Amino acid sequence: MNNIILLDRNKPNYKGNLHLHTTWSDGRLPAADVVRAFKEKGYHFISLSDHDIYTRTEAFNTSDFITIPGTERGELNPVPAKNPGYHFGVLDDPTVEPEQPRYEHLHAFPTPVPWVGDHSPQLLIDELRSHGNLVVFNHPEWHLTRFEDMVKYDGFFAVEIYNHATEWSTASSYGAAYWDHALQNGKRVYGIAADDSHSHDPNWKIPEYGGGWVQVQADSLTHSDVIRSLKQGQFYSSSGPEVYDLRVENGRLKIECSPCKFIMFKAFPQRGPFFGNFMSGEPLTQAMMEIEEDMTYIRVECVDFEGNVAWTNPIFVEDLL
Ligand SMILES: [Zn+2]
Ligand SMILES: [Zn+2]
Structure with missing residues (x-):
């Protein structure tokens, strides 16, 4: 990949x-x-x-x-x-x-x-x-x-x-x-x-x-x-959060963002993972997921503590293969 x-x-x-x-x-x-x-x-x-x-x-x-x-x-x-x-x-x-x-x-x-x-x-x-x-x-x-x-x-x-x-x-x-x-x-x-x-x-x-x-x-x-x-x-x-970096490295999609409550990977057809420090409430500033070859696209949403969202554009997995 x-x-x-x-x-x-x-x-x-x-x-x-x-x-x-x-x-x-x-x-x-x-x-x-x-x-x-x-x-x-x-x-x-x-x-x-x-x-x-x-x-x-x-x-x-x-x-x-x-x-x-x-x-x-x-x-x-x-x-x-x-x-x-x-x-x-x-x-x-x-x-x-x-x-x-x-x-x-x-x-x-x-x-x-x-x-x-x-x-x-x-x-x-x-x-x-x-x-x-x-x-x-x-x-x-x-x-x-x-x-x-x-x-x-x-x-x-x-x-x-x-x-x-x-x-x-x-x-x-x-x-x-x-x-x-x-x-x-x-x-x-x-x-x-x-x-x-x-x-x-x-x-x-x-x-x-x-x-x-x-x-x-x-x-x-x-x-x-x-x-x-x-x-x-x-x-x-965006309606609030910032995205600093988004890249595919060694089969993983990695994102860095301003402090957020949730980071959600929206993959299709298998829904991607979502992250949040539910116990501690600590903000997230990065996340990553393994890309599967039979996914068609993946986009990321970062949601801050006010509910504002940053939306990345999709990556198309076929372009990576
Ligand atoms: Zn108008
Ligand atoms: Zn209009």
Whole structure:
């Protein structure tokens, strides 16, 4: 079995929020204020993913903070004149040569997207990709998306597995079961935690932003390096804990993280082990498991004492053999 390093404790990593809203759609603050709010929270990058309007905000970029062009495309529902239906996160991918021109800053998309049959979400995903974008299947739990949609549709590179706004408001933010459904059916997709924040008010006692993010390991803080790492799964998602290192060494998967209450290896089809110091309550900062050759994928969840989670991306066992 090959040794591989998925997250390297010695490499730079950058904190980002790939889903939020400003006054360009239904958010409360203009883009400049949202950028300032995230910089003050120590983020390195964000995407101003307003509803059905594409943003290119390189003007905000500095040496230690960048914005990733993108949008959130929605207004697609099998029931006419009803919204929300499907929502897709859209991120400009500068590492591909698109078949169609890239969307320009403040390009406004026609809404609603007509429902022309069950293949409508696929048509939308294909259209977004043809213009040089990565696509994320946003907040499936909140939309009560059908599980089979995770298998039926192709071309999304990630599932939004934690959406802070819907946890903050309606406690329906965890999409990891959808993610597992896709993975168990052979899809190679990653998990993304994000804010989907609209207000960005630093005075609120129950914060509506800064609650879900990705931590990306990249060579440098540039649009293309961040996107390249996202596409390769060189990141983890979190609502609290940190993952310092994740690697396969001598047939074992090893993780190091900030102090946590539980570390769970989610393997398929044989469920992996889970760890916790149940007697002493002492925090865990590392764990490992033996990889079995007939497992298809393994991902890890680290849960801290407040119940916040860090989710690693899956390793695919066939890649190790
Ligand atoms: Zn949405
Ligand atoms: Zn949103």
